Amino acid sequence: MAVPREAVWERDPHTAAKHDLLKRYLEAWAPILLSRHEVITYAEGFAGAGIYKGGEPGSPVIAYDVFAGALDRFPKHMRMILMEKDQRRVQELERQIAGAQARHAGGITGRLTCDIHQGDFHPALLRELQSTGALGNPLFVLLDSFGGPDIPYSLLQELGRLPGTEVMVTFEPSFLTRFAEKHDGHRKSGDDAFGSSDWQAVFQQLPQQKFPFLREQYRDTLHRAGFSHTLYFEMVDEGSRKLYLIFGTRHERGLEKMKDAMWKVDTSYGVRYRDPKDTQQQTLELEFEPDTAPLRRILHDFIATSPSGRTVPELQRYALLETVYRPAQVIALVRQMRDDGTLTAEPRTINGKARVTIAAAHAPAKPTASQDALW
Incomplete structure (x- = not known):
């Protein structure tokens, strides 16, 4: 997806499905960890404005509402750290979070802190996680960029070395397959994202193998960064546009909960999954009991x-x-x-x-x- 120029833009089907998936996973994640820990943290590197043109809530607002509900049941604390580069979006995000805080008045706001920062997500996000003591404690990091090689391997490595950290990354390989072969700067960005130049072998792959090759290369990147378990699923919308979501964790229970969330995503978004291991690449409707x-x-x-x-x-x-x-x-x-x-x-x-x-x-x-x- 191209980077929008507007402060607030239309929500596409991929984004709607991703947000539904995120909400369902966080509804499982937060209570499990709050039952065992005094403080847990949620962070975003590309927070956006917190709202879309149609009035739909963005991921920070979705997360805030989930966490406020969880804290009704647990006398614990949560911290949200949100990074956004565009100052216009920061201002709108602050308004949207203020609205969420007003909806959950009472004792919740004192136990659910939300820090919003304007600027490039890296290395500012890592510095903020370090300064608040979030690293080493339960932490979920959403890195939902607009595509391209945006997430440096050095950041994934810092996050992956900590057993309590989970990440969800948007990975759209089309930028690298279309533009990087003849552009030194784009290849360098790819090297930074993958942590090596091995991914450049994609230029020798057959056209139908380019996306799967990069997907597996990125899987190896997450493994080397320390995320011993990764869940890949390919989302295909009604226009046949592809998008990979990649979930990284050290805990098999996290995989189970993410899959439970995955198969409950609202069917109205017109997004289907495709299992990378299926040789026939059959698309799967979003049903709780899918075609096996x-x-x-x-x-x-x-x-x-x-x-x-x-x-x-x-x-x-x-x-x-x-x-x-x-x-x-x-x-x-x-x-x-x-x-x-x-x-x-x-x-x-x-x-x-x-x-x-x-x-x-x-x-x-x-x-x-x-x-x-x-x-």
Whole structure:
């Protein structure tokens, strides 16, 4: 998305879906951490004006309302740190946050502080997190930029080394694939974002492989920065425009909660998901119980990479860490594949001890050794 010139702009379907996802995740995140910690922090690097032309709330206001509701139940404290470069947007954001504070009058405002800062998000955001003591305590950082290589690896590295930090990053690879090959400055920005120049091999990829290649390169970037678990999902709107959302954490429970939120996003936004692991790249409607045909293909290929097969817990963890699907969906699907003769299971009862293999009639002609393994 091009950087808007207006202080307040129209909300597009991608943004609407992202905000719905953010709201649902924070509704799970805040109570879990407030039940265990005295102070938790939420930060944004590209906060915007807090409102869109149609009157829809921006992410800072959405987050404030969620946190105020959570603090009604917990006598704890929360801190919000919001960075925005455009002074016009800062002024509007201050008005919108003031409105949110008025809606939640009483004891909440004293326990929910909101610091708004005008300027480039980096390195100012990191300095603010350091000065407030947020680093080392539970912290969620939203880096929802307008696309392009905006987030320096050095910032991700500072955040990723801390076990209590989670990030959600907007990643739109089209800028690099379109403009960076013949522009030294753009390539340098790409190097800064990825933490190396390895991503530049994208220029030797086939056109249909460029986006997946950059996606995997960025996944490696987050892993090197310290986020041992990442959740990638590709959002596709009605105009077939693609956008990657990348969630980074050290906690598997965080992945589970993010997936729960993901499948509850409002269908009216016209955005669908696509699992990067699905070889047929089928788009998935936003339904709480989605079409599991892609997961069936993904599990079949994963099982086929091991001559001895896979255990059910392995398949569940693979679904959690490597796909957009939830572990709870695995057992029913494996039972279905067993019953139709695609898999053999020992013991036949599908439980935590069962090991499944591809039935001889459904085995690939050659082992697909190129499939990714668990990390």
